[in-house]
Amino acid sequence: MALGANSMRCGEFRTSYRQDSTIFPTPMSRNFAIAGVLLLMVSPVFLQPYHLNILIQIGYMGIAALGLNILVGFSGQISLGHAAFFGFGAFASAWINSSFGIPVILAIPLAGVLTTAVGMIVGIPAARIKGLYLAIATLAAQYILEDFFNRAVWFTGGSAGSLANPLSLFGYQMTTDTRYFYVVLAFVVVMYLLGTNLIRSRDGRALVALRDHYLSAEIMGINLTKYRILAFGISSFYAGVGGALFAHYLGYVSAESFTILLSIQFLGMIIIGGLGSIMGTLMGTAFMVLLPEVMEGGVGVIADFMPGIEQGLAYIKEMAIGLAIVLFLIFEPEGLAHRWQLTKAYWKLYPFSY
Amino acid sequence: MADTAPRQAAPETMLSVNNIEVVYDDVILVLRGVSLEVPKGQIVTLLGANGAGKSTTLKAISGLLKTEDGEVTRGTVTFDGETISNQDPEKIVRKGIFQVMEGRRVVEDMTTIENLRLGAFTRRDKNVRRDMDMVMDYFPRLKERAGGLAGYLSGGEQQMLAIGRALMARPRMLLLDEPSMGLSPLLVKEVFGIIESINRDQGLTMLLVEQNASQALKLADYGYIMESGKVVLDGTQEELLSNEDVKESYLGGGEQRRSFKNLKSYKRRKRWL
DSSP: OOOSTTSSOOOOOOOSHHHHTOSSSSHHHHHHHHHHHHHHHHHHHHSOHHHHHHHHHHHHHHHHHHHHHIIIIITOOOOSOHHHHHHHHHHHHHHHHHHHOOOHHHHHHHHHHHHHHHHHHHHGGGGTOOHHHHHHHHHHHHHHHHHHHHHOHHHHOGGGOEEOOOOEETTEEOOSHHHHHHHHHHHHHHHHHHHHHHHTSHHHHHHHHHHHOHHHHHHTTOOHHHHHHHHHHHHHHHHHHHHHHHHHHHSEEOGGGSSHHHHHHHHHHHHHHOTTOHHHHHHHHHHHHHHHHHHHHHHHHHTTTSTTGGGGHHHHHHHHHHHHHHHHHHHOTTHHHHHHHHHHHHHHHTTSOO | OTTOOSOOSSOOEEEEEEEEEEEETTTEEEEEEEEEEEETTOEEEEEEOTTSSHHHHHHHHHTGGGGGTEEEEEEEEEETTEEOTTOOHHHHHHHTEEEEOTTOOOOTTSBHHHHHHHHGGGOOSSTHHHHHHHHHHHOHHHHHTTTSBGGGSOHHHHHHHHHHHHHHTOOSEEEEEOTTTTOOHHHHHHHHHHHHHHHHHHOOEEEEEESOHHHHHHHOSEEEEEETTEEEEEEEHHHHHHOHHHIIIIISOOSTTOOGGGGTTOOOOOTTO
16 A cells, blocks of 8 residues: 555645546545455454444445435435335345345345336426425325335235345355445445446536536536436435345344334434535444444443433433434534545644644 | 637628517516527627616526526527527527526536536537636636635636636537626626637627626627617617717716716606607
């Protein structure tokens, strides 16, 4: 890893158009990303199953949250029904696998495609309505899909839920946390690279333009209807893939997991991580997944002094999530990604402040 | 069009607006029969006070009226002999009409370069980069700020970016809505100078809507003056510049001997009303 020569940088100086649109702005950032992935790859050696479980959760939730961030952060729409798409992907993957005998590794992307179709249908009203009204329309989608999960016995197993077969690859059953961890890691890397690529492409620019100035976007030849629906489609694809990974990890899918609360949690993740930031999404997801775990540890410590507090643990967890969202909205509305930017900027010019 | 021949004696008409009437929300009549013609390769300016209907005319041409609940209820807009009234703006853009909207509207969260790339949205060819160099040559200030966020550009630079972004689409005709808005006189001069040189080098046809009549008439070949939804006067640059009424109402000055002493008895005389 060439961290040496240019590791003390004082800014980014781009000299060509190509440099302006690379995924990694500097060799440093690329090396760090590769180092991060390598570190994660060896992490099962020294992490316990409990920690791996958390990392896997961050992985599949992070993929779904990235979808929501593309919709909310980049194209400027809103969805309160993301959990329903997440759930649809989970059921769809289990269904595709068990009904048609398609291997799980193919069923996961196929489930993503199916969810895309559903998301685009839900996105059709988005072509005409915005803001609060769109929020209500997607809320309706959330409830309609929840109802569908409970009634469509052929698809979801109804209220009994459905079983999802474990993923097997090259004759290996990915049943242990260690094995499944690598599957999720691979999906996360691919999906995040795709996401970054999308944003720096023509279509990504179109999404941002229609978020910021939809009139001037239209005057530049961007078809608003097409791109608004497309944003819903892409977002649902990510939700579907995340949901499918969730299904084959747990092995069992039931409709109760995909309530409006999970939708709000997804929104919380991208708000805490930073709207319109790819890496921020992952940070926000990690924050939201880790928060209840940390609370649990904290409560365990306090319980020695305040007996009985552990009975309120479930409430404390929920309150902590609510409090975290509120605090972020007040003190850092641009999320963890912005904090991270500021930290980097600080070190770029250290010891001068600007 | 990059390689058009120098101006001909009698250029063909590129855009013509034929007696259009525009109604907003089905009730508010804004334009009451506006006609104008823009010959190929020329700069035509549309002058008038606030609320005269200049921007509405532009929106009727570019199709933006639709998004604001407006409609051309009578008359037609033809571009290159083809009727384009009441079409979708994104279709009209693909025909080659690009509007630079009032108040710049660059995408603040994108860099200067990304904004320029956005302008080339409708294009699929490989020359985008060459055109970006061309834009940078016209606007050297943009080159200095190429990698920075457009939101951090000054007002003048944002206006330049908005014009540059329009050039990236390789339009056949540019609609400029008040490029001087909110700029200092020096910057207005600079921007207008660049607009003129773009027109001269590339033969790009332009329809320029302006409040700043004296600057606009300096570079326009032909001008129209609008008042309360109608064209009240039109003429070549020289005709308008020498017209007493235009001088009095739009350029300042007018008959030199008028003093402020008899301000009370001063009566606006507009022969066209």
